[in-house]
C-alpha cells in the first residue's frame with residue numbers, strides 16, 4: 001500500500017510562496033521583555049563599526065526564550081541572534097572570539113532546537129526570514145524588497161540576500177506542484193502531471209532569470225572581503241583561530257544530577273569538560289536552500305562524492321582524501337574522541353537534528369547542508385518523480401509505444417532538468433567571479449582594501465612592501481592590538497583583518513587561548529586545512545573543493561536527462577544528450593569554456 005503523502009503544512013510549504021513564509025517576517029519582537037535584543041539591533045551596525053558590539057553584548061541580560069510564542073517570533077529571535085553572535089565571534093578588525101557568552105549561546109541554541117536548526121547563521125535566517133516589502137501590497141520581487149538586517153550595512157549585502165529571497169519567491173509555486181505531481185503520478189492523472197511539470201519548468205526559468213541579476217548590485221570584491229567573512233561558521237577554521245570551533249557558554253556545561261549526562265561527565269577531567277562545550281558548525285550558504293535541494297529530490301538527481309563518479313562530461317579526478325566532507329562531520333569535536341581520548345572518524349552526522357538521508361544524494365557536503373535547513377523542509381521522505389520517468393523510458397524501449405502525452409511528459413521532465421543545469425552553469429560562473437578570482441587576486445591593497453594614511457617609515461622595520469596593520473587602540477579586550485600577529489608579513493597582512501579568508505594553512509591559534517591548551521592535549525582534533533598550499537585550491541564553506549564540486553554537481557544534473565533514441569536509427573545512439581531536449585539552446589562560448 002502506498003504511504004500517504006505528508007501535507008503541504010507538514011512540509012511548511014505555501015502553495016504560492018513555497019519555503020518563504022506567506023507573510024513577511026516580523027520586523028520586531030513586540031513583547032517588551034525582548035527589548036534588550038531589539039535595542040541591540042537598532043544600533044547593530046554602528047556598534048560593530050565603533051568596536052563596541054562585544055562590550056554591549058556583555059551587558060545584555062540572559063533572556064528566557066520560552067516567552068516567545070508564535071513561530072514568527074522564534075524566527076525573528078533566531079535572526080537577531082545570528083546577527084549578534086556572528087558579529088560577536090568575528091568582530092570588526094578584532095581577534096575572533098572562541099567563546100560565545102551565555103546570553104547569546106543559551107537562547108540561540110534553544111531557539112535553533114525549536115526550529116529544527118543548528119545555532120549558526122543559515123540560509124533560512126538571512127534569506128527566508130530577513131526581508132520586508134516596500135509596498136506591503138506589492139510582489140515579493142526585486143522591485144519591492146528590502147532587508148531587515150545585514151552584517152556590513154552595505155547595499156551589496158542587501159542585494160546578495162534579496163536576489164536569493166527573490167529566487168525563493170520566483171520558484172515559490174514549484175514545491176507544491178512537485179508534491180501534486182507525485183500525487184498525480186500515483187493517481188495516473190497524466191494531464192495533471194504534465195500541467196505540474198509545465199508550472200515547475202516555468203518557475204525554474206524565472207529562478208534562473210533572477211540569479212542572473214546577482215551581478216547588478218553585488219560587487220564581487222565587497223562580497224568576498226566585506227560580507228562573506230561574517231557568514232563564515234566555525235568548522236574548518238583553524239587558520240582563523242578557532243581550531244575546535246566555538247565554546248557555547250552555558251549550553252553544554254549545565255549538568256542536571258538527575259540525568260544520565262551527569263553520571264557520564266563526573267569522571268571527566270576539566271579539559272575534557274571544556275572540550276565538550278565546543279561546537280563546530282559550517283557557515284551560511286545558499287547550498288542550504290530548501291528550494292534547490294527540493295528540485296534535486298524531485299528529479300532524482302544523484303550526487304556523489306567529488307571525483308568519485310565519472311560523469312559523461314567530466315574526466316574523473318581522485319576523491320580528495322583531505323576533504324573533511326568525505327564523512328559527515330560531527331558538530332562537536334568531543335564526539336570524535338573515544339574514551340581513551342583518541343580520535344574516531346566522524347561518521348554519524350549532526351547532533352542537532354538527526355535526519356535520515358535518501359541515497360540518491362551521496363555527496364556528504366550536500367547531505368550535511370540538510371541539517372542547516374528547517375527540519376520540516378526535508379523532502380527526502382517524499383517519493384521523487386524520476387521512477388515514473390524511468391518507467392516511461394522502459395515502456396518506450398520495450399513496447400515502442402509511448403503516447404504523445406507521455407512523450408510530452410518526458411520532454412517536460414528533461415526541460416526541468418535542463419533549467420536546473422542552467423542554474424548550476426550560471427552559479428559556477430558566479431562562484432568563479434565572486435570567490436575564486438577574489439581569493440586568487442587578494443585584496444586591492446595588502447591590508448584589506450582600506451585607504452589609510454601611510455605612517456612615517458622606519459626603514460629598519462620595512463616589511464616587503466605590505467602596509468602596516470591599521471589598528472587603533474581599542475577598549476576591547478580582544479582587539480588585535482593586544483595580540484601577537486597571526487601571520488608573518490610574508491603571508492599577507494589581510495589575513496589578520498579577515499582571518500576567515502586566510503589561504504595559508506598555519507593554524508592561527510593564540511597563546512593562552514582555551515584551544516591552545518586543548519589542541520596540545522588532543523592534537524588530533526581541529527587542525528583541518530582548507531586550502532591546498534601547493535595548488536592554492538580554494539575550498540568552500542565547509543572545506544569542499546569548490547570548483548570541481550560545483551561542476552560535478554552541474555554535470556550530475558545534466559546526466560539525469562532521459563533521451564529517447566529510436567532503436568531503428570543507429571546514428572541516434574545514446575550520448576547525444578541534446579537530442580531529446582527541444583528546449584536546449586545552442587551552446588554559448590561560456591558554456592563551451594566551462595565544459596573544458
Ligand code: HEM
Nearest residue numbers: 164167285286287289292430431434435540541542546553
Ligand atoms: C554571490 C553569490 C553566490 C556565491 C558566491 C555562492 C557560492 C557558493 C559556494 C562557494 C558554494 C560551495 C559550497 C559552499 O562552500 O557553501 C555554493 C554552493 C551552492 N550554492 Fe551558491 N553562491 C552564490 C549564490 C547562490 C544563490 C543565489 C543560490 C540559490 C539558492 C545558490 C545555491 C547554491 C547551491 C544549491 C549550492 C550547492 C551546490 C549545488 O547544489 O550545486 N548560490 N555556492
